[in-house]
């Protein structure tokens with residue numbers, strides 16, 4: 001027995017020396033690792049062997065970013081409130097944020113592909129023991145946010161083992177309350193395709209007892225909805241549905257319909273605005289003019305970058321009100337999914353220029369491996385930070401991730417040199433949107449540039 005104790009002590013001393021962390025950190029990690037076997041430990045050299053996210057759902061084998069020596073020193077995981085920004089193991093950019101607040105489970109969006117739902121289910125089931133998601137929020141009706149809500153059509157069983165016809169989150173879990181967008185640009189009279197799948201999924205959940213409110217109903221406290229939900233009575237964690245002009249009127253831009261939420265735990269605040277665009281952010285900033293307590297946005301510890309770090313979101317009108325400490329970006333960094341213009345692929349240079357005024361703690365879920373993509377002549381994506389977990393005990397905020405916690409500005413992806421070709425004043429990385437022919441040293445007229453720059457203010 002004595003020998004065992006000495007062995008354990010010896011292991012702890014070795015581990016804390018190796019990882020450069022304090023004894024307090026080590027014990028926090030040990031406790032959390034037992035609870036949550038999907039989070040990584042405090043350095044890149046020691047990584048959880050049972051990382052369900054990376055091992056089953058990503059192609060990662062040798063992320064060069066994990067070899068850097070620059071490691072964030074304040075890695076911690078608190079149990080009370082956790083935000084998991086999911087790296088879903090696909091090339092497609094997409095949002096899915098799983099939140100655990102005390103015993104309350106919340107999912108905001110469900111990823112870009114039908115297979116995302118099964119990835120999410122296997123992750124969430126590590127945390128959610130009763131098969132109930134108390135709140136599910138669909139921010140807006142874009143495929144990169146709601147496809148996992150309805151999933152694939154196939155014979156499947158839900159959490160309780162009952163047969164279901166689709167793999168979607170809205171079929172698999174018992175859902176307390178669904179909150180979603182007030183408007184859509186989709187045809188609501190004759191819904192078709194993905195939108196019809198979503199409506200059917202939502203109707204299925206409602207038929208099983210879920211309540212459903214639009215963001216407008218929440219904000220106006222209509223039909224039994226509320227603009228503020230207590231997520232944990234003892235811990236006093238709340239979720240507010242924030243004002244967005246486009247709960248009340250239709251926008252031509254689907255992104256502006258996004259449901260916006262603020263989570264509060266003592267004086268710690270966490271803001272998620274979906275894909276809200278500049279227009280929506282300006283209207284939000286106008287509403288929260290500081291005239292009353294209700295119309296004041298607090299300083300936030302966490303801001304999920306608007307619209308995957310696009311150049312049209314996370315504008316100063318909003319950032320100057322919330323002055324974020326940490327910013328998480330859900331995207332596949334450097335992929336040509338939406339554009340071949342280097343400056344505008346996610347996370348964009350303009351976004352970086354704006355967020356850098358407030359924080360350098362910017363983290364990103366996935367990236368496209370430029371060198372490997374050229375070598376293999378296909379899009380090779382890997383976790384950048386991986387699934388990022390931001391957590392709080394009401395006094396402190398911790399950062400953890402399944403791959404590493406290297407800040408974006410220090411990552412190999414950010415500092416890599418790539419070949420670009422000038423196209424009418426734009427540095428392009430391949431011949432077109434979603435193309436896989438990334439330029440290299442053999443490309444005619446190609447020049448080598450540093451992919452991103454971190455501004456100095």
Ligand SMILES: [Zn+2]
Pocket residue numbers: 094095142144145275307308
């Ligand atoms: Zn999106």
